[in-house]
Amino acid sequence: MELLERCGLPRSMPPFLVVGVLAAVTSIIVAVLHLSTPEAVADKPSTVLPAVAGPPGTAVVNSVRAQVLSMTMATRNRWAAGWSDCTTGPDCEYAAVLDRDGARATAPSWPVPYVTLRTGTEAFAVAPPVEGTLDGSASMMFRLTYDGPQLTKLRYRVPTTTFSPGEVLSDQIVPGRIVVVNPQESTVRILQGRGTRSPVCDGTGRCWMLSGVARTDIVWTDDGGNTWGSQSLDANNQLGRLAVSPDGHTLVSTTVVVTDTGQQVTKMAISTDRGEHWTTVQNPPPSLSTSPVAFDDGTALMIGGPAGARPRIYRISEGAAKLNGGYPGDLADLSGDQQLLYGPEVPKRRTTGVVLSTDNGATWTKFVPR
Template identity: 70%
Template sequence: MQRLREFFDRSYRRLVELLERCGLPRSMPPLLVLGVLAAITSVVLAVTLSAHRSAADSGPVAIAPAAAGSPGTAVVAADRAQVLSMTMVTRNRWAAGWSDCTSGPNCKYAAVIDRDGARATAPEWPVPYATLKSGDEAIAVAPPREGTLTGDSTMMFRLTYDGPVLIRLRYRLSTSTFHTGEILTDRIVPGRIVVVNPEESTVRMLDTRGTRSPACDDTGRCWMLTGIGRTDITWTDDGGKTWGTQGLDRHNQLGKLAVSPNGRTVVMTSVLVSDNGETVAGMRISTDRGATWKTVHNPPPSLNAPPLAFDDGTALMLGGRPNDRPRLYRVRDGVAKLDRGYPGDLAVLAGDEHLMYGFEVPKRRTTEVVLSEDEGATWTKFAPR
């Protein structure tokens, strides 16, 4: 009450003088004066909120390909073009990132998206595209040049039934929570987890302890790795409102995480960088959603490729000694053994038990992707462009 009286004493006289200059008599009743003040305040607030809402709810900005860069077809068709990244949702829905570092002083990058047989190429970009899974489709995101969400644009390229769409993602303030349907990735800003919302065409930083290898299972639980000089695993079941954390490796912080679709099988590798190359220093597996862990015996030397975790409690890992052809290893009952393998030069292995894929790194350049729909028994090869 005291504060209200002080505000009235300080503001009432000024308001009366202002209304008098506008032609209203000084003898106006106090309640009428306050009513005028309330009306003015309401109008100001309404205009402010309306402007804010219009800015926040405005639709995505569609960019003409020419405005974003030269056509990416020149990058993909270059004599020395190489595949940098690959994301497959199904055999006929995928996105591939390409690079060309021989046609000029600087490297150029583009991306190709296939949607049920229709293909489109994203415009040229000065940094590599990140290919991501969004529901039942694959998309390509062009990160900002500066490696941060405070400056240049972040673009999203997707292929709809109406044709290709290039959208400038709007930056949102960083938050500690996220929602179902949003994408968590560590491939847009180095060393940070970023949240991409394809439906709202927005992107923002995620303020959390996790810094790498985000993975979400079909139950809604999301996992990631964290730690400085060590590796801890952290997870959330409510979109980041609460987190659980467990230490896994007290000596190494480099590593990869894999989670099976049902979330029961979780695999973590720790990588020790030595003079002879990168070797797996430790590998641990859980078959009860992280409640208990086993150390995997005889883990293979690794190319630092993330493993695959399956619902049946097993895992598949790509490994090999430096300068040797990589092979596939099956992890079962806490032991890694050589699997049927793949007689090629796989650099990465991704997917699940229904569709495994990876791109090859032969001696010259990477132009082809191989896939398997029978857990590695047979493989099919194709060029994603």
């Protein structure tokens, strides 16, 4: 009754009404306590996480020493770019910029580099855990939708051996492991099983990966990891790169060894029949910076050249690699397909712009993704 009086209710109130009032008050208290507990909000994605997110990333992107670290283009007007700022000494800061049909947004500053990824016609960015393991601190996902920018804390899930259509595979979020990102559910988990690096999914739904300890095997699955096929590529070296064309018929495998001057190419092979037969590529560039880009027509482009020299674009055609003209500058990376090729440019040892080509590398356009 004292509680009723403190609420402003008379002692003469009918008993059944007293019980109802007490029940309502109790329900409100329980609801407030439930919403204030971490368990109640752990599974709800949030667009504002001030306790986890860093300061605005615009200071990183606009720094005088800012550089483009990664670039992912889903379409000409939908892309994600990862930036770095190392003017503060060994403690670098990182951010990401997203563009969606002309609207741009910048992700918060983060202590480790953002990973830029693609799902369908959307590009997005993931801020990995600082410790390099999913058992550590939080991971964040930054997306740009028609409703505006969305910053979401990714929920960790138990490792699995399978994945579903629409989920994104990456070997850049946790070193040495393939991670499955589910953008729709805002979850992330380790993929256990055959592959350990270079995951590539083609347009048919088949996903390819490289595997092996002290050797390189190519493995593939058509059913999300339930069953696998495999083939040996190199019995003596596990440092390999893989490129797959959108239709899955052209594959390029590269074996490299790490030297003081970079990654030296020891073997390069190409297949134009979905991996059934392989041909050794003649006259490959002595060293490579990134993986080649494979095309549906049985050819491929790549950046390479002698160690320490200015990188050049090479084209693989009819089983041989030859210098390819059409680009006058320096590229730090090359990605895409026959409809859209792109890569960060390195003028004067600092990467600030990105170039793209929509005519298979014949002509190029430059822009700054900030």
